[in-house]
Amino acid sequence: MTSSTSASEPLDPWARPQPRALALGLACAAAVVGLMAVGVRALADQVGNPRAAQAVEQVRSGAPWIIVGNSVAQSVVDPARLAERLETDAVAQAAIDGALGPHVAALLRHHPPSPGATVVVLMPTHNLLAGRLPSESDRALLVELLRAPDAPLTSLALGGAVSALDLWTRDRDRARSGLLSAVTATPLRLVSALSGVPVRLDSALSELGAEAGPIAGPSGPLPGAAPGRPVVEAEELPPASSVLPLLVEAAEEGDFRLVVVVPFDRRRQDAPCRVAPEDEAGRWLNEAGVSVVDLRGAPLDPSAFSREFHLHNAGRAQGTDLLAEGLRAVAPGGYISGACGR
Amino acid sequence: MTFVQQEFLVFFALVLAITWGMPLVGERRRVAQNVVLLVASAVFYGWVEPWMLGLLLFSTALDYGVTVGMARWPERRGRLLALSLVGNLGLLGVFKYLGFFVTSVGEALTALGFKVHWPTLEIALPVGISFYTFQTLSYTLDVYRGKLTPRRSFLDVALFVSFFPQLVAGPVERARDLLPQLERPRQAAAGQLASGLSLALWGAVKKIVVADQVALYVDRCFVLNEPPPTVLFMASAAFAVQILADFSGYTDIARGTARMLGVNLTHNFDRPYLAESPSDFWRRWHVSFSSWIHEYVYLPLCGRSADDDGPPPSAARRTLATFGSLLISGLWHGAAWKFVLWGAYHASLLTLWRAVSRRSPVSAPRPLKIGVMFVCTVFGWLLFRMQDGDTLRHVLQTAPWAGWSRAWPTVYALVGVVSVGGGVLALGGAVEARVSALRSSPWRPSVELAWWALAASLILLMARSTQSDFLYFRF
Numbered sequence: 001m002t003s004s005t006s007a008s009e010p011l012d013p014w015a016r017p018q019p020r021a022l023a024l025g026l027a028c029a030a031a032v033v034g035l036m037a038v039g040v041r042a043l044a045d046q047v048g049n050p051r052a053a054q055a056v057e058q059v060r061s062g063a064p065w066i067i068v069g070n071s072v073a074q075s076v077v078d079p080a081r082l083a084e085r086l087e088t089d090a091v092a093q094a095a096i097d098g099a100l101g102p103h104v105a106a107l108l109r110h111h112p113p114s115p116g117a118t119v120v121v122l123m124p125t126h127n128l129l130a131g132r133l134p135s136e137s138d139r140a141l142l143v144e145l146l147r148a149p150d151a152p153l154t155s156l157a158l159g160g161a162v163s164a165l166d167l168w169t170r171d172r173d174r175a176r177s178g179l180l181s182a183v184t185a186t187p188l189r190l191v192s193a194l195s196g197v198p199v200r201l202d203s204a205l206s207e208l209g210a211e212a213g214p215i216a217g218p219s220g221p222l223p224g225a226a227p228g229r230p231v232v233e234a235e236e237l238p239p240a241s242s243v244l245p246l247l248v249e250a251a252e253e254g255d256f257r258l259v260v261v262v263p264f265d266r267r268r269q270d271a272p273c274r275v276a277p278e279d280e281a282g283r284w285l286n287e288a289g290v291s292v293v294d295l296r297g298a299p300l301d302p303s304a305f306s307r308e309f310h311l312h313n314a315g316r317a318q319g320t321d322l323l324a325e326g327l328r329a330v331a332p333g334g335y336i337s338g339a340c341g342r
Numbered sequence: 343m344t345f346v347q348q349e350f351l352v353f354f355a356l357v358l359a360i361t362w363g364m365p366l367v368g369e370r371r372r373v374a375q376n377v378v379l380l381v382a383s384a385v386f387y388g389w390v391e392p393w394m395l396g397l398l399l400f401s402t403a404l405d406y407g408v409t410v411g412m413a414r415w416p417e418r419r420g421r422l423l424a425l426s427l428v429g430n431l432g433l434l435g436v437f438k439y440l441g442f443f444v445t446s447v448g449e450a451l452t453a454l455g456f457k458v459h460w461p462t463l464e465i466a467l468p469v470g471i472s473f474y475t476f477q478t479l480s481y482t483l484d485v486y487r488g489k490l491t492p493r494r495s496f497l498d499v500a501l502f503v504s505f506f507p508q509l510v511a512g513p514v515e516r517a518r519d520l521l522p523q524l525e526r527p528r529q530a531a532a533g534q535l536a537s538g539l540s541l542a543l544w545g546a547v548k549k550i551v552v553a554d555q556v557a558l559y560v561d562r563c564f565v566l567n568e569p570p571p572t573v574l575f576m577a578s579a580a581f582a583v584q585i586l587a588d589f590s591g592y593t594d595i596a597r598g599t600a601r602m603l604g605v606n607l608t609h610n611f612d613r614p615y616l617a618e619s620p621s622d623f624w625r626r627w628h629v630s631f632s633s634w635i636h637e638y639v640y641l642p643l644c645g646r647s648a649d650d651d652g653p654p655p656s657a658a659r660r661t662l663a664t665f666g667s668l669l670i671s672g673l674w675h676g677a678a679w680k681f682v683l684w685g686a687y688h689a690s691l692l693t694l695w696r697a698v699s700r701r702s703p704v705s706a707p708r709p710l711k712i713g714v715m716f717v718c719t720v721f722g723w724l725l726f727r728m729q730d731g732d733t734l735r736h737v738l739q740t741a742p743w744a745g746w747s748r749a750w751p752t753v754y755a756l757v758g759v760v761s762v763g764g765g766v767l768a769l770g771g772a773v774e775a776r777v778s779a780l781r782s783s784p785w786r787p788s789v790e791l792a793w794w795a796l797a798a799s800l801i802l803l804m805a806r807s808t809q810s811d812f813l814y815f816r817f
Contacts, residue, residue, distance in 0.1 A: 014532035017787045025791030032792055036799040176804055180555060183762045184755035191754050204751035208566050208573065 044171035047178030052144040055094040056111045059119075063092035065327075066113050069123040070099040072263050075310040076122060076319040085324030099123070100130040100138060102157035105243040105250065106145035109153065112254030120327065121247070122261040124309050125281050129244075131237040133157050136169065143170045153246055156237075239284035248288045259330060260285050262294040264319060266305040293326035343389040345542075345595045346549060354599060357382045361603055362530040372527045376501050379603065383506035387470070394468040397433060402503045404429045405478045409485040409492035409499075419486055426482045434475045441465050442677030470510030472674055476634055478503045481517035483638055487647070490518050498524050507600040511592050513608040513630035520605070528604035535602050536790050537778055542598025543797035544774040548591030548767065551804045556584040556763045559756060564727060570745030571737050576756035578724035582716075583763040585723065586614065589628070613771075615719065615764075618711040619699070620691040623719060632671070640667040660696075665689040675726075683734075684725045691718055 013021070059066055065088055067077050073095035083091040096103060104121055113119060121128065133139050142157055143166045154161055184201045236242075251258040262282065282292045300322060304315025311319045343350055360378050364371060388395040408426040412419045444460055451458045481502065484490040493499050502521050508514075563569060563577035593610040600607045608630045617623035624632045641647055643663035644655040655663070665686065672685020706714075728734055777793050780786040 011782045012531060012533035013782060013784050013786045014536045018784050021785050021788045022791075024785075025788035028788060028792035029795035032795040033799055036796075036803065040803060172803060179804075180558070184559070184758045187754040187758040187761075188751055191750070201751060201755040204748075204755070205562060205566075207748055208569055208752060 040171050040175040043178050044174040047174045047181070049141070049144040049170075049174055050177060050181075051096050052141060055096045055107055056145070058092040058094035059107060059111050059113050061090070061092045062114050062117075063090040064088050064117055065091040066117055066119045067091060067093050067095055068104050068107060068119055068121050069095045070103075070127060071095070071097045072124060072127075072309045073122040075306065075312075076263060076316065076323065078316050078320045081317060081320045082324055085321060086327060095122070096141070098138070099127075099141070100133065101128040101243040102130065102133060102142055102153060103138075103145060104128070105153055105246045106142055106150070108247060108250045108254070109150065110145060110147040112250065113256050115255035116257075118257040118259060118327075119251070120259045120261055122263055122323075124265075125262055126236050128260070129236045129239065129242040129281060131156060131235045131242065132159055139166055140169050140173055143167065144173070153243070156241075156243065156246075239281045242281075244281065244284060244288070248285075248290060251290070257291075259291045259293060259327065261323065261326070262292065262296055263309045264298060264300050264305070264311065264322075265296045266302065266308050291330045293323070293330050295322060295326060298322045298326070343386050345592065345599075346546065349389075353382070353386065358602060368527065372525075373497065375528060376497050376524060379506070380497060380501045380504065383501070383504040383509060386506040387504065387509055391466070391469070397437070397468050397471065398474060398504055401430055401433065401474060401478050402500045405482045405503070406493075406496055406499045408482055410494070412485055413492045423482060423486045426479065430475050430479055434471055437465055437468055437471055439673075439677045446679075473512050473514055474503055474509060476514050476631070476674075477517075480514070480634060480638065481521070484517055490521075493521065493525075495525075505600070505605070507596040507603070507605075508607055511589070511596070512628075513593055513596065513610040514634050515608060515630065516634075519608065523605050530604070533786075534604065536787070538598045538601030538603075540598070540774065540777055540790055540793055541601065542595045543794055543801075544770060545591045545594025545596075545598055546801055547770060547797050548587040548594065550806075551800050552763050552766050553584050553588035553591060554806050555804060556580050556587065556759055559759050560584055560727070563752070563756070564729060564733075568736050570749035571740050571742050572746060573749045573752050573756070574724060574728075574733070574737060575720065575742075576753045576760070578727060579720045579760045580756050580763065581723050581727045582615065582720050583760055583767065585726075586611070587763065587767055615716050616712055617715050617719070618708060619715060620688065620695045620718070623715060624688075624692075631674075635667050635671050639670055640664070643667060657696075661693050664692050668692070679731065680725055680728060680734075684722055687722050687725055691722075 055068075059068070065083070065086060067073050067079065067082075074093070074097065077091075077093060077095075079091040079093045083089065094107065096107075099107075101123075104123070108119060133142060139158060142154075143162055146154070146162065149161065151161065158166070188201060247258060260281075282294060285292050300311075300318060301315065304311050304318055306312045306315075343353065357378065361375050364374055364378070366374050384395055387398060405426055408422045411422045415422075441464070448458045448460045481490070481499070485492045498521060501524050502515075502517060505515075505520065505524075560577055560581045563573055563580075566573070569577075590611040593607075597607045597609075610628060610630050612626040612629065614623055614626040617626050624636075640663050641650075643666045644659055646652065646655065654660075668685040668689035669682060670685070672681040672683070672688075675681045675684070705711075724737070725734065773793070777786075777789055780789060
């Protein structure tokens with residue numbers, strides 16, 4: 001581009017645009033944006049967030065025992081083995097990777113399980129007591145789980161009501177997820193129709209040894225985040241100001257039994273017993289009539305851990321057995337502890 | 343900083359406003375614009391790792407000094423060129439290849455029975471070092487050959503080396519194309535700004551709407567432990583879509599932003615998967631780099647120069663030059679044996695193609711040639727993308743259809759990914775070409791406004807919360 005314009009150079013229609021052309025262009029642009037917004041909304045109504053949808057499906061499955069939590073619960077619990085140990089029909093696994101306390105509260109308040117079910121909340125206590133959600137994906141997941149305005153929960157977790165931006169993010173995530181699913185589902189649907197065998201890509205990949213979970217999950221953890229732990233830690237609230245009262249309220253209203261499990265903790269295996277935030281939360285829960293199973297000092301082989309709270313696949317069986325022992329022993333409102341007994 | 347970060351939007355808007363808004367005229371305006379662009383380039387490049395600016399400055403100063411020296415002492419041109427080659431390639435060698443070299447020698451000695459315990463060298467790879475090293479070398483080589491007069495303005499040379507739109511992932515510009523543009527006064531033109539924006543948005547669509555989404559599936563498949571070969575091959579086809587969308591997307595953003603700043607950069611991709619032969623592929627893929635390799639490596643290895651009309655080299659010498667230049671090309675992409683293997687594979691394809699095409703009495707139909715070349719290219723991408731040598735060993739030792747009963751759902755799903763990803767690239771490319779072909783039509787603003795709205799909406803819809811880097815940043 002030079003300062004001079006030669007006679008042979010084409011005229012620049014942007015230099016002096018025709019008003020009609022500009023008006024038409026702006027109208028077209030507005031139409032494109034409008035169509036896109038309507039399309040996103042319509043698509044979002046048909047598609048759910050896969051992470052949230054799977055958890056909701058499990059909570060509503062009618063199983064008598066339901067495990068709720070985050071990736072720690074996923075790494076600790078083998079649902080089939082737990083069902084066997086508890087001598088029950090089924091254990092539903094409704095843990096959501098990356099979930100924090102407000103997500104669990106949203107799940108149980110807005111999608112309550114069948115009356116009489118036992119809901120086991122298993123996540124590190126600092127995750128359970130989390131207040132304001134630290135990241136966009138955490139916020140999106142919470143909005144995804146809400147079915148109606150929930151002022152007590154959203155003021156605690158979002159600092160106010162659900163914003164228009166939150167709703168747009170939710171719809172956008174759903175629409176994107178729906179589009180991506182359609183890309184892979186369409187050829188699979190064709191093949192399934194021909195072969196008569198229904199197929200899903202995530203299950204097919206799992207069979208090949210891939211990590212479980214939806215591929216196009218829109219609200220995955222942020223870069224660098226270990227599963228279940230956001231990059232920016234959420235602020236930990238005192239038990240009475242956290243989601244615990246909301247969980248208790250949900251259990252009372254939904255007529256289900258709540259058990260909170262403090263997970264195995266590699267750091268606490270050899271540590272001397274001391275008062276920790278977990279203890280404060282445990283006391284508060286006991287006083288509210290909620291059973292607590294404290295697995296921190298349980299006799300778990302140290303080699304079972306993959307991280308602080310997470311277990312290896314190989315350690316999951318032992319972890320599940322110890323959890324089953326605790327769950328069988330705990331009386332309503334009781335407290336079962338590991339080494340750090342009280 | 344990368345083009346798809348939110349910070350870049352603010353940064354670029356500022357640079358654009360200052361570049362075109364300065365109340366100066368003539369040469370003073372040009373110099374001021376170049377100063378602004380140089381400072382902006384330093385901010386862009388040093389945003390995360392400021393120390394890397396030191397290497398960039400070293401390369402720039404070295405080649406500036408060497409070329410000025412060539413003008414002053416023509417009889418010492420050879421030695422000065424050697425100094426530039428040693429300095430630039432030495433830097434590249436230390437930061438990119440030393441760790442690989444040490445590890446490889448250690449492994450070789452261990453394999454021979456020696457007990458070697460060398461420490462593993464953890465040297466950070468400066469972003470874009472392969473690109474700017476080749477770019478600055480082209481300046482010195484052209485001055486050495488007398489094709490270019492050495493510049494006295496350090497500012498212009500420094501801006502040529504570090505011009506931020508193409509600094510970290512190309513196109514690899516030649517001094518004879520880019521420098522004259524930086525030495526001319528530049529004025530804002532609305533049409534240029536608009537077409538630059540159209541191109542940059544199309545680049546962002548390719549990256550965010552196609553490459554980043556396809557990557558979700560490709561990454562899942564390439565971490566599988568001993569996957570069925572059919573899955574790997576289809577994942578490689580998906581990777582072919584991903585890498586084209588990613589790299590050509592980067593190039594389009596680079597060309598678009600540069601155009602908005604009044605600079606035209608080289609066209610880097612010409613529908614590479616429509617190539618009919620290996621040589622055709624290299625005329626279409628990463629054109630700025632492959633033409634660099636052709637001019638500064640392949641032709642010298644053949645004993646010729648770009649202007650040489652002499653007799654063609656012997657078949658043996660051409661083969662040697664082909665392997666030499668493509669092995670260097672492979673190694674340029676990364677310090678790993680898989681890239682060497684990828685280069686050797688393409689060299690073999692080229693050599694084989696030359697032998698077959700010379701003897702073949704009939705020409706195959708074009709769609710067949712394109713199809714065969716695409717399959718060959720995809721196998722090349724498998725070598726390029728595989729995690730390690732075990733993957734290749736597994737593929738070669740396993741029957742192609744092995745594990746089909748478990749593999750087919752994934753394969754069919756990947757067919758969907760490749761079809762839709764490739765379709766979006768083809769359709770979007772055609773639309774963008776139509777839009778840019780409008781040039782002086784009075785309806786161009788209408789079409790461009792609608793195109794911007796569509797592109798921006800698609801980007802907003804499909805952007806991932808965890809944006810991945812451009813693939814070629816690693817090189």
